[in-house]
Amino acid sequence: MLLAVHPKLPMRQKHLTKEFYLQTLGFEQVGSDAFPDYLMVRKDQIEIHFFVFTELDPAQNYGQVYIRTEQIEALYASLVDQNVSIHPAGALQRKPWGPKEFSLLDPDSNLLTFGEQM
Template sequence: MAEKDQIQIHLFLFKELDPKENYGQVYFRTDDIEGVYQSFSENKGIIHPNGSLQKKPWGQIEFSILDPDNNLLTFGQAY
């Protein structure tokens, strides 16, 4: 379980998961995308090579990371 700013995320072990074949994704919405991005950057979070902080045509500012099991974790804020 991970917790930050009164938000908890519960993670579960899935022994049969092959990270190379995993296509799981979670999208997190925030009202402080630059602060979240800065926090990941300062704490040596690995930003996905194609997922740097960007303004997207669908009205979101987003960035993405991959967790150790190859889940795509995307963080976004409306603009």
């Protein structure tokens, strides 16, 4: 029986990734900083893991996560109010396949897409 999935995404600098997810997106850290090359964060029912990849070229990063959410309009508004940069092609909109979605990039250009089924 499958219970959950925790994607593992690349990061170049742990302190920048940690700051973005904890301070900007409101995640909490899971575990300790005892492992300098690994980071785990959690918010509500999701958890994302990160591994250090110092040679990562953000322009060539294809890391992506689709995060299902509720109350997407409120989430979007709160991020815009905090001046979080929304992906240029990722403004909140109803997609032809049904959900409302928006996207943003983290400091390493991992694409985070948030979606709510309508």
